[in-house]
């Protein structure tokens with residue numbers, strides 16, 4: 409019997425950035441990512457996009473719902489030799505990126521811009537431009553981790569539409585919606601997760617994805633994009649999309 413997708417508000421999203429319970433839950437996320445193997449999944453997927461790196465300017469990468477930027481930093485360490493110049497925008501509706509985090513990226517040659525914004529407003533704004541210039545808002549790559557599953561219906565469609573209109577590549581790593589992930593989410597306490605994370609982990613699995621659900625929702629003309637939707641590790645579900653011909 410397959411699980412129906414249920415999207416509900418997560419507790420972390422209703423807490424202020426400086427709420428101790430929110431701080432605890434964001435620290436828990438690091439353990440959750442270790443248990444899910446997210447960094448390895450991301451690193452492997454992003455390595456495959458190496459061919460499309462521009463040689464005359466930095467690679468422009470946007471992470472939606474980036475949180476404090478810690479997950480991507482681990483990936484940046486692995487990618488930096490192949491991706492030495494990156495302009496990375498970390499977008500989240502809460503201001504969570506510390507100066508220390510920005511400096512850690514800078515040591516790798518990655519220039520980080522924090523964008524505090526609601527991703528739905530970002531998606532709806534047709535006039536969005538790069539934070540540090542007047543160039544049109546196009547990204548070589550947009551990334552989302554544990555983020556898309558917050559959305560459904562017209563909101564999810566709006567996000568995917570905007571992503572396809574503004575990028576040449578997209579990678580999402582989300583919770584896999586199946587019984588194994590659900591069982592795993594109920595065991596989040598075993599890795600030391602607090603109450604907020606224990607509850608959100610279960611909600612996230614119910615809101616997660618499976619099979620070709622994201623491919624079905626992908627709004628662009630399919631032969632303009634190479635799309636690979638797959639299960640990764642024990643608990644993750646990924647979508648990797650690359651524009652085949654450059655616009």
Ligand SMILES: C[S@@+](CC[C@H](N)C(=O)[O-])C[C@H]1O[C@@H](n2cnc3c(N)ncnc32)[C@H](O)[C@@H]1O
Nearest residue numbers: 437473474475479500501525526527528553554
């Ligand atoms: C589960 S956390 C994942 C954080 C990070 N991507 C990671 O994997 O560690 C989801 C993040 O999405 C952000 N978020 C949720 N809804 C958002 C929205 N509408 N616009 C921007 N950020 C949002 C939250 O603030 C939170 O930082």
